[in-house]
Amino acid sequence: MSESLLQVAELSVSFHQANQTFTAVNKVNFTINHSETLALVGESGSGKSVTAQSILQLLPPAPACQTSGKALWNGENLLVAPTETIRKVRGNDIAMIFQEPMTSLNPLHSIAKQIGEIIQLHQPGISKAEIKQQTLELLEQVEIHNAKQRLNAYPHELSGGQRQRVMIAMALANKPKLLIADEPTTALDVTVQLQILKLIEQLQVELEMAILLISHDLNLVQHVAHKVAVMKDGNIVESGPCDTLFKHPNHPYTQLLINAEPTGTPIPIDKEAKPILAAKQLKVWFPLTAGIFKRTFDFIKAVEPTDLIIKQGETLGVVGESGSGKSTLGFALLKLIPSEGDIHFNSQAISSLNQHEFRPLRRDIQIVFQDPFGSLNPRMSIGQIIGEGLSIHQSQLAVEDIDLEICQTLSEVGLDPSIRHRYPHEFSGGQRQRIAIARALILKPKLIILDEPTSALDRTVQTQIVSLLRNLQQKYQLSYLFISHDLAVVKAMSHRIMVMQKGQCIETGETHDIFHQPNHPYTKALIEAAFL
Known part of the structure; x- marks a missing residue:
């Protein structure tokens, strides 16, 4: 058997639209051997995901997209393989974990059905009982809590991290020879990242599986990759063994990536600052019903009674494992989901307000969702998406003024204003996240709830976004509720931190105290896992 499993030679990918051609990947070369992990790293939009998707013919067909070069698998060029061949390879010999699980999972089908479908497709003749048993074992392998109860759950009923783990289970269902992992731990907290990485490494040994890892997390790459290829603007600018590349990077861009880390501390808040948001005994329990009359027999206790205060100009960081209740909080x-308890915004009680009464306040409280692609309307241009809030809340503005505001906001988040005429599917995951941030920023709200706002961004852009958020906070006295599993970013952004586990706030305090003198064992475990 040849040592080489996949050979990519002179791979180029270009997209054509409106008489314009954009080269996303330019003459890329690499080889993946049996049981080897090759990491593709680089900033969002550098061509990493396009490279991976082209191997399995997952890009739009010609003439919208033109692909050239070779991706040799068992002597056959997958780039031009017939449909029947590529279908047998996908999900069987080569499996893929996609970056955005919410858009990859079918919202109309249960988790069990979606995993079972892959098993049944590539293992003909298998019984329903065996499919169910394999599905359950896969969910347990990827650390889904209460896996048996989750079998019939739908994607929207799971947290971002849980959805990501379901995607991993689906990819591993048929024991592939090559696993393409596109940001496989993006939505996971640091403790679960370690568990998933150990799981993948264990399966890699057992199955002699090779991995093409796409990631912006260099700390992760450094611990798991055998070889690294650094991409910038569609080109591989440097590649080599992992240890050598990290210890002696030659290209300036590689050096920039390795040295990029969100640093600094949040700008001190005014000692006389008043609370902008306060919650007392806030509780979210989801009822579990059964029978023809849908009687409640139990509850999913997503958030136990919790108190919190956010002052004007302050950032409260919320950390914890996926499914701990961070996003639900x-x-x-x-007021996007029902809850019990008291909530005051800007000294006004909002708990009892109905949606019509609360609507004028939505201009002052904005949110950046965890999954940018799922929250951006695919039928609207970027300009329409970002400007929609202004059209609703400042309807007196002229079209020209709205367009000017859109351009200024796009520039603030590091995007070229000319992209406002394009659509969400034309951007990388990191670029879509910045678009989502721009949509929240354009109304200049008093409070922004940031739900994993930097999870899809590489470290260089994370640093820019942290700096941007700090500057906007100082300029407009913004307050943030910063939900994240990335403790380096939380440390750089937050004045205070709340640690959540299984729906409960187990520890809260000043950022310095939490990081240097954590009291709870779980907090200690989080910090140790984050700064290995």
């Missing part, structure tokens, strides 16, 4: 504060 943010949604409840924004």
Whole structure:
């Protein structure tokens, strides 16, 4: 058997639209051997995901997209393989974990059905009982809590991290020879990242599986990759063994990536600052019903009674494992889901307000969702998406003024204003996240709930976004509820930190105290896992 499993030679990918051609990947070369992990790293939009998707013919067909070069698998060029061949390879010999699980999972089908479908497709003749058993074992392998109860859950009923783990389970269902992992731990907290990485490494040994890892997390790459290829503007600018590349990077861009890390501390708040948001005994329990009359027999206790205060100009960081209630807490504060308890915004009680009464306040409380692609309307241009809030809340503005505001906001988040005429599917995950941030920023709100706002961004852009958020906070006296599993970013952004586990606030305090003198064992475990 040849040592080489996949050979990519002179791979180029270009997109054509409106008489314009954009080269996303330019003459890329690499080889993946049996049981080897190759990491593709680089900033969002550098061509990493396009490279991976082209191997399995997942890009739009010609003439919208033109692909050239070779991707040799068992002597056959997958780039031009017939449909029947590529279908047998996908999900069987080569499996892929996609970056955005919410858009990759079918919202109409249960988790069990979606995983079972892949097993049944590539293992003909398998019984329903065996499919169910394999599905359950996969969910347990990827650390889904209460896996048996989750079998019939739908994607919207799971947290971002849980959805990501379901995607991993689906990819591993048929024990592939090559696993393409596109940001496989983006939505996971640091403790679960370690568990997932250990799981993948274990399966890699057992199955002699090779991995093409796409990631912006260099700390992760450094611990798991055998070889690294650095991409910038569609080109591989440097590649080599992992240890050598990290210790002796030659290209200036590689050096920039390795040295990029969100640093600094948040700008001190005014000692006389008043609370902008306060919650007392806030509780979110989801009822579990059964029978023809849908009687409640139990509850999913997503958020136990919790108190919190955010002052004007302050950032409260909320950390914890996926499924701990972080995002649910943010949604409840924004009245996007039912809750119990008292919520006051800017000294006004909002708990009892109905949606019509609360609507004028939505201009002052904005949110950036965890999954940018799922929250951006695919039928609207970027300009329409970002400007929609202004059209609703400042209807007196002229079209020209709205367009000017859109351009200024796009510039603030590091995007070229000319992209406002394009659509969400034309951007990378990191670029879509910046678009989502721009949509929240354009109304200059008093409070922004940031639900994993930097999870899809590489470290260089994370640093820019942290700096941007700090500057905007100082300029407009913004307050943030900053939900994240990335403790480096939380440390750089937050004045205070709240640690959540299984729906409960187990520890809260000043950022310095939490990081240097954590009291709870779980907090200590989080910090140790984040700064290995």
